[in-house]
Amino acid sequence: MTDILGNMRRTHTCGELRASDATKEVILMGWVQRRRDHGGVIFIDLRDKEGLTQIVFNPEFDVDTHEKAQVLRSEFVIGVKGQVMARPDDMINGKMDTGAVEVFVKELKIFSHAQTPVFQIEDRVEASESIRLQHRHLDLRRPQLQKNIIARHTASRAVRDYLNDRGFLDIETPFLTKSTPEGARDYLVPSRVNQGSFYALPQSPQLFKQMLMISGFERYYQIVRCFRDEDLRADRQPEFTQIDMELSFVGEEDIMEITEGLIKAVFQKVRGIDIETPFERMTYAESMDRFGLDRPDLRFDLELCDVSDLVKDTGFKVFASVVKKGGMVKAINAKGCATFTRKEIDELTDFAAIYQAKGLAWIKVKEGGEWQSPIAKFFTDDEKAALAQKLDMETGDILFFVADSPKVTNEALGQLRNELARRLKLIDPDTYRFVWITHFPLVEYDEQEKRYQALHHPFTAPLEEDLDKLESDPANVRSRAYDMVLNGTEIGGGSIRIHSTELQEQVLKLLGIGEEEAQEKFGFLLNALASGTPPHGGLAFGFDRLVMLLCQEDSIRDVIAFPKTQKATCLLTEAPSAATTAQLQELAIKISKIEA
RNA sequence: GGGGGCGUAGUUCAGUUGGUCAGAACGCCUGCCUGUCACGCAGGAGGCCGCGAGUUCGAGUCUCGUCGCUCCCGCCA
Numbered sequence: 001m002t003d004i005l006g007n008m009r010r011t012h013t014c015g016e017l018r019a020s021d022a023t024k025e026v027i028l029m030g031w032v033q034r035r036r037d038h039g040g041v042i043f044i045d046l047r048d049k050e051g052l053t054q055i056v057f058n059p060e061f062d063v064d065t066h067e068k069a070q071v072l073r074s075e076f077v078i079g080v081k082g083q084v085m086a087r088p089d090d091m092i093n094g095k096m097d098t099g100a101v102e103v104f105v106k107e108l109k110i111f112s113h114a115q116t117p118v119f120q121i122e123d124r125v126e127a128s129e130s131i132r133l134q135h136r137h138l139d140l141r142r143p144q145l146q147k148n149i150i151a152r153h154t155a156s157r158a159v160r161d162y163l164n165d166r167g168f169l170d171i172e173t174p175f176l177t178k179s180t181p182e183g184a185r186d187y188l189v190p191s192r193v194n195q196g197s198f199y200a201l202p203q204s205p206q207l208f209k210q211m212l213m214i215s216g217f218e219r220y221y222q223i224v225r226c227f228r229d230e231d232l233r234a235d236r237q238p239e240f241t242q243i244d245m246e247l248s249f250v251g252e253e254d255i256m257e258i259t260e261g262l263i264k265a266v267f268q269k270v271r272g273i274d275i276e277t278p279f280e281r282m283t284y285a286e287s288m289d290r291f292g293l294d295r296p297d298l299r300f301d302l303e304l305c306d307v308s309d310l311v312k313d314t315g316f317k318v319f320a321s322v323v324k325k326g327g328m329v330k331a332i333n334a335k336g337c338a339t340f341t342r343k344e345i346d347e348l349t350d351f352a353a354i355y356q357a358k359g360l361a362w363i364k365v366k367e368g369g370e371w372q373s374p375i376a377k378f379f380t381d382d383e384k385a386a387l388a389q390k391l392d393m394e395t396g397d398i399l400f401f402v403a404d405s406p407k408v409t410n411e412a413l414g415q416l417r418n419e420l421a422r423r424l425k426l427i428d429p430d431t432y433r434f435v436w437i438t439h440f441p442l443v444e445y446d447e448q449e450k451r452y453q454a455l456h457h458p459f460t461a462p463l464e465e466d467l468d469k470l471e472s473d474p475a476n477v478r479s480r481a482y483d484m485v486l487n488g489t490e491i492g493g494g495s496i497r498i499h500s501t502e503l504q505e506q507v508l509k510l511l512g513i514g515e516e517e518a519q520e521k522f523g524f525l526l527n528a529l530a531s532g533t534p535p536h537g538g539l540a541f542g543f544d545r546l547v548m549l550l551c552q553e554d555s556i557r558d559v560i561a562f563p564k565t566q567k568a569t570c571l572l573t574e575a576p577s578a579a580t581t582a583q584l585q586e587l588a589i590k591i592s593k594i595e596a
Numbered sequence: 597g598g599g600g601g602c603g604u605a606g607u608u609c610a611g612u613u614g615g616u617c618a619g620a621a622c623g624c625c626u627g628c629c630u631g632u633c634a635c636g637c638a639g640g641a642g643g644c645c646g647c648g649a650g651u652u653c654g655a656g657u658c659u660c661g662u663c664g665c666u667c668c669c670g671c672c673a
């Protein structure tokens with residue numbers, strides 16, 4: 001049997017040779033990064049996933065090999081045997097890890113020729129997303145993406161090591177399963193042997209992991225693919241990966257402690273960064289009040305201030321009427337930013353409008369505390385003094401106000417807070433600020449459907465001291481749900497679950513899910529609950545998002561080997577694609593064109 | 597479902613009020629070159645200006661439609 005490798009086997013990677021390796025005979029294998037042909041001597045940068053090494057073809061060293069190297073071009077795959085040479089001091093390349101050496105080649109094997117790549121395999125070459133995804137195999141050769149995919153593996157391994165060491169069991173749950181109640185749109189899979197019936201791909205293994213607790217496994221985890229048929233974003237793919245966990249006989253603090261340790265281990269292993277634990281805790285109510293969002297970025301201040309009380313009777317009707325209708329007026333003081341131009345203020349107004357804010361009122365504080373503002377004339381001196389005190393208004397400040405429903409005011413001003421921080425460069429990209437957000441509302445009233453909806457999911461336990469409000473005042477029942485937030489991004493969330501059948505039935509009733517519907521959709525869980533259920537709870541991390549933050553990338557596509565486009569297609573495989581008539585017949589499915 | 601950005605050479609882009617506007621850089625090919633490392637020098641090839649209509653004497657440029665990539669709102673933990 002002949003074999004192109006022959007007896008050639010790699011002795012070193014392209015990233016590891018140093019001056020101390022000089023005179024060694026080595027065998028390297030990899031891709032031709034770049035060829036510099038000087039006529040007499042040819043330099044090649046050889047690349048593998050570990051790095052680059054300069055190899056030299058010199059006719060004085062080996063005339064036949066030099067001749068053979070003439071044909072080498074970008075992305076050819078070769079193996080070379082040669083001698084490591086220390087470079088003279090004036091030829092050391094300080095920009096390369098291996099820059100102190102080079103390998104003089106005496107034997108060359110060309111494993112593969114390669115077409116000229118459509119884009120160069122370098123981090124600094126920015127090809128369009130479309131080109132990158134069509135040629136993902138080339139894109140993935142770029143050092144940055146290799147680093148990301150390796151970091152993803154390192155993170156995954158750190159998670160498994162940590163959880164395995166703590167008695168967690170990795171248990172697989174079905175992909176072909178049943179539609180989960182509430183939540184996102186399902187991906188459906190038609191059944192051939194049960195024509196007309198469909199499986200749903202799991203949005204999360206929620207029900208199964210609770211079943212596993214009921215079965216007595218006590219500690220479960222899975223790094224598991226989940227599916228949601230919703231529109232995509234930079235941080236949302238239709239299939240994505242969760243670190244899914246569930247524990248029995250625990251409360252919130254136990255889960256927080258163990259997952260803080262998990263995140264600490266991941267940051268240690270992937271980035272060598274020591275994260276301080278325990279993390280800060282903040283209630284949902286406090287987060288909304290101070291930051292307007294349930295995922296506050298704590299790397300900077302710029303806190304929101306509720307001035308509804310001070311302006312409820314003011315002559316500025318926009319403010320007064322909003323407060324009278326149950327809305328709120330909040331403000332941000334951008335200290336020292338009275339230098340903002342009209343154009344900048346207009347841009348910020350447009351920014352707030354994205355989040356439904358109908359306007360963005362502003363006040364610049366001039367020398368002597370004088371207000372420059374389109375709304376200054378509506379306020380009495382007393383009102384001005386009260387606002388100035390409450391908002392700590394000093395010369396050189398600019399204040400931004402949003403007046404609307406609590407939902408819009410908080411969202412718009414909370415987002416504006418983040419935008420101001422970006423513009424003012426208040427964010428240190430190397431800082432990691434974690435916070436737990438706790439006591440989320442159990443339910444939220446859905447104006448469109450005229451009913452309460454679970455904020456987290458229907459199996460989340462209400463806070464014990466709020467149980468009496470379950471019927472009388474459901475909107476103010478707090479839950480035992482918690483989110484882990486990192487730098488303004490939710491990276492994980494979970495809750496203590498309901499483990500009593502009675503309470504579960506009560507909550508389902510509140511959500512308007514009738515007994516029949518409940519039985520049909522997840523009767524199996526309700527039955528199981530009645531069979532002896534331990535107190536339990538859990539949490540799921542968005543693994544892609546976590547790795548994205550670890551890699552300091554802006555899109556999860558850059559930490560997923562084969563991501564989908566915004567239209568949920570795969571440019572590499574051209575999925576999804578039409579099914580054959582025969583396939584459709586087997587499934588008893590007819591395609592009807594849906595009119596727009 | 598809605599709003600914004602982009603689409604011109606293999607790649608990234610420039611292209612003014614519609615009239616030398618078919619351009620640059622990198623890449624590629626050929627030749628020269630024994631110390632480069634984003635090598636250098638000389639020469640060369642390479643274009644359905646996403647696609648389709650329309651306006652016009654004339655469209656890369658204006659209008660409409662359509663397709664694709666992307667950011668965001670809605671939606672979605």
